[in-house]
Amino acid sequence: MREESGTAARGTAGDPGGADAEKFAALAARARAALVRTIDASGAWERDPVWREAFAAVPRHLFVPYYYVAVAGGYERRWGESPDPGARERWLRGAYADVPLATRLRDGELISSSSQPSLMAKMLAALEIEDGHRVLEIGAGTGYNAALLAHRLGDDDLVTTVDLDPEITESARRHLAAAGHHPAVVTGDGARGVPERAPYDRIIATCALPSIPRAWLAQCAPGGRILTPIATGLVVLTVEDAAHAEGRFLDTPAYFVPLRGGGRPAPPAPRLAGVPAHAREDELFRFLPAVSGGRLDGRAAYELWWREGRPPRERYGITVRGAQAWAWLDSPQGPHTWPLPD
Structure with missing residues (x-):
């Protein structure tokens, strides 16, 4: 990894001071x-345009004082305290690009990022948040998503965000304070939620889970509604009670850093032996073996996918009922169901 420029400058990211301010x-x-215009054009918040004002008001650059850009041989860090004005400008423009930003690396592995803003907008709109709702976010990240939620709800105390890594929660807390927000930022295992601040009307995860x-x-x-990444998609569940929830996937692909903690194993990589080349490169095909948890080998997945008319994500769903949870194609009681891990 290399720095884009040399020694640290005076001041703080996003606050150059003096004549440059x-x-x-x-x-x-x-x-x-x-x-905001880019997200507008994508149609991400078409179902709930109130989010436009939140994205217009919350300064993303305060949440990414530095981030990493892939370069030949590794990563380059761009940061808002560079002494080079050109480097600071590149950092700022990059902070507002509609792309995910790698914000934390450990031994070359990505452990935290700021998601693509248009995808964040689509997820937030799909939550169907209303005034007064209490929201739990799993995966604090930079704090940017929590700030958008707090701005939309107009009450910081309605928002709780949790992350396993104390360094991540501490930096998220600082970023939020710099932006004028003070939601509850909790250090803990997101899979356990934050029971002391429950109940919640909405739960949103910004990290991938196997179940x-x-x-x-x-x-x-x-x-209430739960929105979480599963496999390479986003599922939205309606909660009936503490033992039953069900819902379908959104139409968009989504790739998130896995939720860490609790000894959860990574899902197996899809086995694609026997799959024609055109299907191997088809993102919709690859979703089927991923959502089935690797229980379909490549050939069986391809035959099902082709026979069922190359189904889009919206035809898949998840049901949780008591101790059981399963993914399905078209119907929870249909012939194509796959158990999710405990």
Whole structure:
């Protein structure tokens, strides 16, 4: 890994000070407005345009004082305290690009990131949040998503965000404070939720899981919604009670850092032996062996996918009922179901 430039400069990220301050603020405002236009064009918040104002108001650059960009041979760190004005400008423009940003690496492995803003907007809109809702976020990340939630709800105390890593929660807390928000930031295993602040009307995870933790159902009010990445998709569940939830996947692909903690194993890689080359490269095909948890070998997955008309993500869903949880195609009681891990 290398730095984009040399020694640290005076001041803090997002606050260059002196004669540059006004120019910097204007550039940040233009970059944020451009990001909002990009998300507008994507249609991400079409179902709930109230999120437009949140993205227009919350300054993303305060949540990514540095991030990593892939370069030949590794990563380059871009940061807001570079002494080089050109490097600071590249950092700022990158902070408002509609792309995910790698924010924390450990031994070359990505352990935390800031998600693609248009995907964040789609997820937030799919939650169908209403005024007064209490929201739990699994995976604090940079704190940016929690700030968007707090801005939308107009009450920091309605938002709780949890992460296993104390360094991540501490930095998220600092970023949120810099942006003027103080939601509850908790250090703990996200799979266990945060029972002391329950019940929640909405739970959103920004990290990938192999199944649905039962603790989330117990902490979600009846009629609440849970949105979480599973496999390479996003499933939205309606909670009936502490033992029953069900819902379908959204139409968009999604790739998130796995939830850490609790000794949870990584899901097996899909086995694609015997799959024609055109299907191997088809993202919709690859979703089927992933959502089935590797229980379909490559050839069986391909034959099912082709026979069922190359189903899009919206035809898949997940049901949790008591001690059992399973993924399905078209119907929870249909012929194509796959148990999820405990």
